[in-house]
Amino acid sequence: MSISTMVRLLLSGMGMTAIIFFVTLILSLPLGMGVAFCRMSKNPVLRGITKVYISIMRGTPLMLQLLVVRYGPYFLFRAKLSDAYDIYAVLIAFVINYAAYFAEIYRGGIESIPQGQYEAAQLLGFGKSRTFTMIILPQVIKRVLPSVTNETITLVKDTSLAFTIGVIEMFTRAKQIAAAETSMLPYIFAGILYYIFNYAVAFGMEKAEKAFGYYEVK
Amino acid sequence: MEKILEMKDVRKDFDGLGVLSGVSLSVEKGEVVSIIGSSGSGKSTLLRCATMLEKISSGSIIYKGRKMAWTDETGKVIYAPKAELAQIRSYFGLVFQNFNLFPHMTVLKNITAAPISVMKMPKAQAEEEAMTLLEKMGLADKAGEYPCRLSGGQQQRVSIARALICKPEILFFDEPTSALDPELTSGILKVIKDLAAEKMTMVIVTHEMNFARDVSDRIIFISDGLISAEGTPEVLFGNTENERLKHFLSSFYGETERR
Numbered sequence: 124m125s126i127s128t129m130v131r132l133l134l135s136g137m138g139m140t141a142i143i144f145f146v147t148l149i150l151s152l153p154l155g156m157g158v159a160f161c162r163m164s165k166n167p168v169l170r171g172i173t174k175v176y177i178s179i180m181r182g183t184p185l186m187l188q189l190l191v192v193r194y195g196p197y198f199l200f201r202a203k204l205s206d207a208y209d210i211y212a213v214l215i216a217f218v219i220n221y222a223a224y225f226a227e228i229y230r231g232g233i234e235s236i237p238q239g240q241y242e243a244a245q246l247l248g249f250g251k252s253r254t255f256t257m258i259i260l261p262q263v264i265k266r267v268l269p270s271v272t273n274e275t276i277t278l279v280k281d282t283s284l285a286f287t288i289g290v291i292e293m294f295t296r297a298k299q300i301a302a303a304e305t306s307m308l309p310y311i312f313a314g315i316l317y318y319i320f321n322y323a324v325a326f327g328m329e330k331a332e333k334a335f336g337y338y339e340v341k
Numbered sequence: 342m343e344k345i346l347e348m349k350d351v352r353k354d355f356d357g358l359g360v361l362s363g364v365s366l367s368v369e370k371g372e373v374v375s376i377i378g379s380s381g382s383g384k385s386t387l388l389r390c391a392t393m394l395e396k397i398s399s400g401s402i403i404y405k406g407r408k409m410a411w412t413d414e415t416g417k418v419i420y421a422p423k424a425e426l427a428q429i430r431s432y433f434g435l436v437f438q439n440f441n442l443f444p445h446m447t448v449l450k451n452i453t454a455a456p457i458s459v460m461k462m463p464k465a466q467a468e469e470e471a472m473t474l475l476e477k478m479g480l481a482d483k484a485g486e487y488p489c490r491l492s493g494g495q496q497q498r499v500s501i502a503r504a505l506i507c508k509p510e511i512l513f514f515d516e517p518t519s520a521l522d523p524e525l526t527s528g529i530l531k532v533i534k535d536l537a538a539e540k541m542t543m544v545i546v547t548h549e550m551n552f553a554r555d556v557s558d559r560i561i562f563i564s565d566g567l568i569s570a571e572g573t574p575e576v577l578f579g580n581t582e583n584e585r586l587k588h589f590l591s592s593f594y595g596e597t598e599r600r
Binding site for chain 1: 446504
């Protein structure tokens with residue numbers, strides 16, 4: 124197999140990798156905010172449930188969560204799900220897992236904002252929602268971006284776990300080619316492609332950090 | 342004279358620990374009242390109760406004849422309905438010890454944010470009024486800067502402007518110079534003196550004794566959550582009966598220097 128064919132095959136898997144990455148990010152970033160609010164809720168039941176959920180998501184391997192989401196419906200309810208469900212299972216597992224991590228990052232960011240910011244807003248007559256959107260959130264975003272960048276880079280690498288339930292993405296392709304060709308090369312190329320992907324992510328996030336850090340002394 | 346603020350027998354406990362043990366204070370229009378006392382005596386808590394940052398445990402607080410909070414027959418504290426509270430809140434402003442400017446907003450935006458989005462003032466008008474205030478504070482050239490580029494004294498002047506643009510009937514200061522270097526303190530004190538000359542009603546918690554003596558119509562000495570002595574600066578600083586006050590003042594001046 125020529126190197127160009129190899130790279131082309133890997134790139135065809137890259138499409139799925141990108142889908143898992145972007146869909147997970149786009150859904151889990153806002154969902155995490157909702158989870159963070161539940162985690163900080165005054166309602167002890169809601170807070171307790173959210174705490175357990177986050178603890179499970181962080182305390183068990185993502186690979187295991189993937190398998191539970193994929194095969195759980197069958198073993199629990201004898202639900203017959205077609206292979207088309209595979210990709211949804213990956214997305215569901217990734218989104219609920221990453222939302223938990225993002226929620227904890229947001230919580231840390233929100234709790235790090237000094238009480239005085241809320242008090243000043245209250246004195247000036249800002250209501251709760253305006254205080255959050257106009258005063259707290261812009262500062263939280265700036266503070267959490269470095270941690271979000273970390274998670275986002277981990278996500279790029281985690282997409283390779285989709286191979287465990289047979290979703291064909293870049294890593295699955297690399298394994299297939301490596302087995303067929305008995306060659307190390309596909310892994311090296313896949314590694315380079317993941318690295319380039321992450322390089323782009325880190326570059327973008329660095330720009331975002333600069334954009335949101337506009338108000339700090341450089 | 343019109344009463345702007347009337348606090349009656351205000352008590353505040355934190356988990357059973359009494360911080361205010363029945364303080365009554367009324368402030369008339371145009372009056373400047375300073376509150377002095379040692380740390381932990383309850384003076385900041387008094388301001389925080391007056392500005393709704395803390396809920397009172399009993400007593401009543403009335404602004405311009407409108408009840409903000411009162412105690413019913415069973416001893417339960419009742420706060421006015423939300424809409425009423427929002428209106429009462431517009432009567433007062435508070436200048437914090439640590440300024441509490443919004444770091445992500447420019448100086449101008451810090452001042453105009455509330456008038457534009459809370460009071461629905463047109464943006465152009467808000468910015469014009471903000472610039473007038475900044476000029477008064479000598480900070481017109483800093484309008485586009487972010488707070489982190491300003492000195493503490495400049496930040497505090499911005500926070501005073503931010504409170505003034507809402508045109509409060511009464512302005513509270515919670516140790517406005519305590520977070521500042523001594524050389525920055527005088528600038529802030531001058532701003533407050535200018536406001537006093539314009540007949541702004543103010544209640545100032547301060548450790549600046551000379552300033553309190555200069556600017557105040559009345560000084561209140563708080564000790565252990567109670568008003569221990571009260572009067573014009575002459576009366577209060579001349580009071581030699583009150584042992585606590587004597588002790589407090591001597592720690593500032595030293596016995597011999599005191600007039």
